[in-house]
Amino acid sequence: MRTYSVEEIRQGFTSGTDFNEIFDLFQSVLAQRLKDLELYRLLFWNHGLSPDEIRLFGEKLAQEFPDLAYDVFLWLAAVFKVTTSQHDNFELAVHYYRRAALARPE
Numbered sequence: 015m016r017t018y019s020v021e022e023i024r025q026g027f028t029s030g031t032d033f034n035e036i037f038d039l040f041q042s043v044l045a046q047r048l049k050d051l052e053l054y055r056l057l058f059w060n061h062g063l064s065p066d067e068i069r070l071f072g073e074k075l076a077q078e079f080p081d082l083a084y085d086v087f088l089w090l091a092a093v094f095k096v097t098t099s100q101h102d103n104f105e106l107a108v109h110y111y112r113r114a115a116l117a118r119p120e
Contacts, residue, residue, distance in 0.1 A: 015042050020053070027057040033067055036060070040071055044078050051085055058093045065103060068093060072110075076117070087114035 018026070023043055030036040040057065054075055058068055072090045076083040091110035094103040 015045050017046060018042055020050075023048075023053050024056060027053060027060060030060065031062040033063070036063070040074075044074070049079055049082060051082060051089075054086070055089055058089055065094065065097075065106060069106070076113075080117075083117040084114050087111070087117055 018039065023039065026036060026039040030039065036057070043053070054071075057063075057071055060068075063071075068090065072086050076086045079086075087110045091107045091114065094106035094110065097103055
């Protein structure tokens with residue numbers, strides 16, 4: 015699997031439009047074991063992704079790095095709180111706030 019530089023990752027996560035290319039990049043970044051939440055935040059804010067695609071990336075990231083789960087779920091909630099789609103994303107925001115609370119109950 016190809017190794018990407020941080021700048022290539024930023025570019026792909028920020029402006030990528032093809033889901034398959036973004037997914038391949040994401041898989042490669044996970045294989046590199048990069049835990050830089052700032053990079054993944056760029057992915058969550060990619061306007062070319064659907065809510066389901068964003069959820070897929072966030073869920074996989076939280077699964078791969080359980081110590082990041084709280085922050086991942088908070089960011090997903092924040093994204094869904096301020097974005098709209100064909101359906102109201104408010105329920106998704108609440109869902110991820112709950113997941114964050116479960117990830118770090120204290």
